[in-house]
Amino acid sequence: MADDAIDRGRRGFLRGRPSADPAPIHPPWSRPDYFTGLCTRCGACAEACPEAILRPGDGGYPEVDFTRGECSFCGACADACPEPIFDRNAAPWSLRASVAPSCLAVQRVVCRSCQDACPEGAIRFQPAPGGAAHARIDDEACTGCGACVAACPSGAVTLTHQTGSPAHAA
Known part of the structure; x- marks a missing residue:
């Protein structure tokens, strides 16, 4: 499933945008190697976020928008997700x-x-x-x-x- 990752260079080319955009920031504790393969883009994590910093990003996958506020690391996004995307035993992110x-x-x-x-x-x-x-x-x-x-x-x-x-x- 890791092969299902989005090819940002190709997507940027087809949209007429440069591909130098930084990688999106997904919710804390989400496992980047499985994220796009397991995320169903249901929006449960965004709805559960008390800080309201999660929004649909490229392809509908949830991304963190820090211009809206900070992450309090409450874990509501991980608790709301029906898929095994989150690993709360690891660091939230790097x-x-x-x-x-x-x-x-x-x-x-x-x-x-x-x-x-x-x-x-x-x-x-x-x-x-x-x-x-x-x-x-x-x-x-x-x-x-x-x-x-x-x-x-x-x-x-x-x-x-x-x-x-x-x-x-x-």
Whole structure:
């Protein structure tokens, strides 16, 4: 069933879009190797999500939209799913925050929205020469909850899949 994965390059080509889009972020604890093969796109996980951050994505598969808020790792999505897609014994996911150069603090505008929103305290600002402070992400503390993404007024904070990152319990 792993062969049923979506060919994003082909899909992007046929839609006239570049294929450089990042991989979608599916609900926490979902098993990426089986996700597209087992997900029936019923929407039960999205309906159960108290944070309302799950929405139908490409092909109707549920994707996390962190611009709507953060994941509280409550597990309601996994509990609502009728298929064996979720593995609650594993880390929820391997997402880590990163900050783009469009960050207001880099542009010398005082902003600490992402730091204030981070429940884990994984974002700190370090002063830099010239008075601009730069966000630093503590990868060990970052759970990938997405609170910083929703809080960023310039859209400079993104979450990306990391390989070989430490596992985090919810």
